[in-house]
Structures are given as structure tokens and as C-alpha cells.
Amino acid sequence: MNRRMTVATRGLAIAAALSLGLTACSTTSDDDSSGDEASGGSSSSADDGLVVGTLLPLTGTLAYLGPPEVAGVGLAVDEINKAGGVLGKDVTIEGADSGDSTDMNVSTQSTTDLLKRKSDVIIGAASSSVSINVVDQIAGADVMQISPANTSTTLSGYSPFYARTAPPDSVQGNALGSLILDSGATKVGMLVQNEDYGTGLRDNVQKTIEAGGGQVVYGATDAGQEFQPGESNFSAQVTDLLAQKPDAIAVIAFDETKAIITELVAQGWKMDGTTFFCDGNTASYEKDFDPGTLKGVVGTIPGAEAQGDFKDRLNTYSKDNNGGELTSYAYGPESYDATILAALAAVRGGAADGKTISENIKSVSGADGGTEVKTFEEGVKALKAGDDIHYVGVAGTGPLNEDNDPSSAFIGVYDYDGKNVQQFTRSVEGKIGG
Numbered sequence: 001m002n003r004r005m006t007v008a009t010r011g012l013a014i015a016a017a018l019s020l021g022l023t024a025c026s027t028t029s030d031d032d033s034s035g036d037e038a039s040g041g042s043s044s045s046a047d048d049g050l051v052v053g054t055l056l057p058l059t060g061t062l063a064y065l066g067p068p069e070v071a072g073v074g075l076a077v078d079e080i081n082k083a084g085g086v087l088g089k090d091v092t093i094e095g096a097d098s099g100d101s102t103d104m105n106v107s108t109q110s111t112t113d114l115l116k117r118k119s120d121v122i123i124g125a126a127s128s129s130v131s132i133n134v135v136d137q138i139a140g141a142d143v144m145q146i147s148p149a150n151t152s153t154t155l156s157g158y159s160p161f162y163a164r165t166a167p168p169d170s171v172q173g174n175a176l177g178s179l180i181l182d183s184g185a186t187k188v189g190m191l192v193q194n195e196d197y198g199t200g201l202r203d204n205v206q207k208t209i210e211a212g213g214g215q216v217v218y219g220a221t222d223a224g225q226e227f228q229p230g231e232s233n234f235s236a237q238v239t240d241l242l243a244q245k246p247d248a249i250a251v252i253a254f255d256e257t258k259a260i261i262t263e264l265v266a267q268g269w270k271m272d273g274t275t276f277f278c279d280g281n282t283a284s285y286e287k288d289f290d291p292g293t294l295k296g297v298v299g300t301i302p303g304a305e306a307q308g309d310f311k312d313r314l315n316t317y318s319k320d321n322n323g324g325e326l327t328s329y330a331y332g333p334e335s336y337d338a339t340i341l342a343a344l345a346a347v348r349g350g351a352a353d354g355k356t357i358s359e360n361i362k363s364v365s366g367a368d369g370g371t372e373v374k375t376f377e378e379g380v381k382a383l384k385a386g387d388d389i390h391y392v393g394v395a396g397t398g399p400l401n402e403d404n405d406p407s408s409a410f411i412g413v414y415d416y417d418g419k420n421v422q423q424f425t426r427s428v429e430g431k432i433g434g
Helices: 002-025 037-043 063-082 106-117 128-140 168-182 195-211 237-240 256-264 307-323 332-349 355-366 377-382
Strands: 051-056 092-097 121-124 143-148 162-164 187-192 217-218 250-254 275-276 298-302 371-373 389-390 408-415 422-431
Touching: 002 162, 037 355, 051 063, 051 106, 051 332, 063 092, 063 307, 063 332, 063 377, 092 106, 092 298, 106 128, 106 275, 121 128, 121 332, 128 143, 128 162, 143 332, 143 355, 162 332, 168 187, 168 275, 168 298, 168 422, 187 195, 187 237, 195 217, 195 237, 195 250, 237 256, 250 256, 332 355, 332 377, 332 389, 355 377, 355 389, 377 389
Parallel strands: 051 092, 051 121, 121 143, 143 162, 187 217, 187 250, 250 275, 275 298, 371 389
Antiparallel strands: 298 408, 408 422
16 A cells, blocks of 8 residues: 555656646736636637646545556657647646545545646546546536546436546446356355445446346345445455355455455455456555465456557656556556547647537547547548548547447456466457447
8 A cells, every 4th residue: 555655646746746837837827817717628718738637546545546547648648749739739737636435525626726727628537436526517617528437327428528438337347247157156245335436336247147147145236235435344244245155256446445355354255266356446466465365356447458569658658757667557548548539639620628629529539430540640640631530549449429438448357366466367348338
């Protein structure tokens, strides 16, 4: 935990320093704001460049996701600017901490700050519950929000100012439920955090398990056995769960997973081949448990595993700008793609503001077909030639559908080794309705 929080704290300091630097370099004075400072990108003038706000977890139970997501946005902006920027202007970043669902005041205040700093698009949040907390605030300012990690089905088609580059829980839920059934389990217990992400994913996992002839014996929909985010004592929950004699256990949680695993071990549960994680907790626990504790645990993370040259570039950016190497690449590709899509949408629409991005993001994602492009530079060239484009991103998702969800996406499957580190083993592609 200490190592992860150190990285997150560095990220927060970098975001704060970046914000101060951009403010100091701004050519727009307070006298020119005309009282519209809370209206975000909708007040941008034709001379303003694209401002990318980041609402990502630098602190809290999802802080381990912050570094790869911050790096994904930063790398994309670097490459956009090296290619000439958006409409001839450099893109700038305004960073803020999303926190997590244990204290929604963090995300509310951060969003207010990002809108005051004239963000045209906000990348984030990682937590679905956090996004649900601020999505109306962002849309009300005519600012585009693109999450690289939200999976709650509640957000599908929520607003024309909301899109995501991660698939909804219906896809991950099906994949995770299928993995559990493939293990031979028929009686499944679930430890589920009581907020939109946890219960939504649980519902979809349960549907798959029951469709395959299995049964959820603890933590099922409407059973009232969820725990509150931030809970640290799981003695009673684990005792009650194990009393049902499950064949497998799915843990749908964030940082609470450390306390859950400690209690499961204390009560004699054997992890190998019987325990399943999700994207909220499929992280490295090398420093948290004795070697071998998680060996054989299986986790899922929506999105493609960062590969080859992109992975190297992402890690180099993190080392050079965020103070350390990445220990996880989760949602780094999706964060990169979200930023590239926003920039290409602005180019296609001829203006760097939230409304223009909202009106053009489906098209540049490939919803209208068009020339396949793999980089921002290729996309700009094709757009200038008058072509429709299909940005083929590093995350491997399909074009945005009518709900602003990816029309197809990969779910990565990870097995834990003897050092309690998740290792990518394979991916499965799922199609998304709508």
C-alpha cells in the first residue's frame, strides 16, 4: 500500500504543479472571463487550444489505477502536440483527483475546479459511482466527459456529453461468470461492495452463473449482503459466506480486497482455482501478502493488455513525468484512446470545445465507417483530405454505438503467480448491444 500511495501522491503533486504552470502561462485574464468561469469549454474562444482535464484517482481505494491512466492521457497529449496540436494549437492538461466513492466531495470539488480551468473535455473518472456523481455537473457545462474505465450499465446512453472507451459490465460480467463456471464451480459466493459499480457487476456475473446452471449462495441480488465502501472488518461476512460451503468466491471490491483476503486466509479458504477478482482489484499484491497467497487466483480487466511499443512508451512517459515505473497498465490504453478521440473530434468539427467533441466523437471512432487510422497524425491527414475516419485505438475497442459505448471490446484474463502479481494470460472479445 505504501508504494502505491507514494506513486499516487507524486501524481497529485505533478497535477498540482501542472495546473499552476498552465495558469501562470495563460493569456486569458480574469477580466476576460465574463463571469463564465464555471461553464467549462463552452466559453472557449476561437483562439483557445484544447484543454484536457483529468479526473483520475490519485488518492483513495483506486489510486493504483491513477498512474497508468495519467500516463495514457499525458502520452497522448505529447504525441498530439508533436504532430502539430489540435487546429494549430498545443493541447494542455489540467489535472485533478477523483478520489473514490467513500468521499464524493473530492470529485465534486475537483470537477468544479476543472470547469473553472476551462476544460473542454474531462477524461475520467475511473469509478462508475464517481462519474455518476459528477456526470450531470459536467454535461450541464457543455463539457465532454470520456471515461477510460467506467463499466456501470447505468451510464450507457446517459448523455450526449458522456462516452467511454471501456465496455459496460454486461461484457465483463459475462466473461467473469463464464470463467467461474469453467472452473467447475456450481455454488458461488460473492463479496460485493454496495455501490453502483459493485452491484451492477455482481448482477451481470450472477446472470451468467445462473444461466449456466450455477447458484449464487451468498451476496446475490436482493440478498442484502453487500458491504459498504471503505469497510475494513470482514470477519462476519466471511464466516457467513463460508457457512454456505461455496465452490468458488468472487470478490467485487477495490482496496477492501486486502482485508477480505486476509480474513479468507485466516478462516482457511484455499485460493488456488477457487477465487476470482475483477477490474476493481486485479492489481499487484506483491508487497501485501506472503508469497503464494494469491497463486491461482483469476482476475478480469476490460480492455486489451498494453502491448509492445505502446507499453514501452507509456512506461517511459511515466518514468519521465510521474516519478516512477508503472506496476500496472490497466486502463492506460483506454485513457490514451479517449484523449486521441477527443482531439480528432475537435479537428473534425473545427473547434476545440465540448459541444463540438460531443457531436463528432462517434464519427471519428468509426461509427460512419471511413479510412482506418492508428494515430492522431494519420487521422488529421485523412480528415483534411475530406475522409470519414475510423480511429483504431490501442485498446482494441470497436466504434462507439448509439449509447456512446464501444460496440465491441476485449476482456483481459489474468492469473496470479507465486509472487502475488497478476500475469496476463489471454483475452476474449465481446460484442455490446445497442
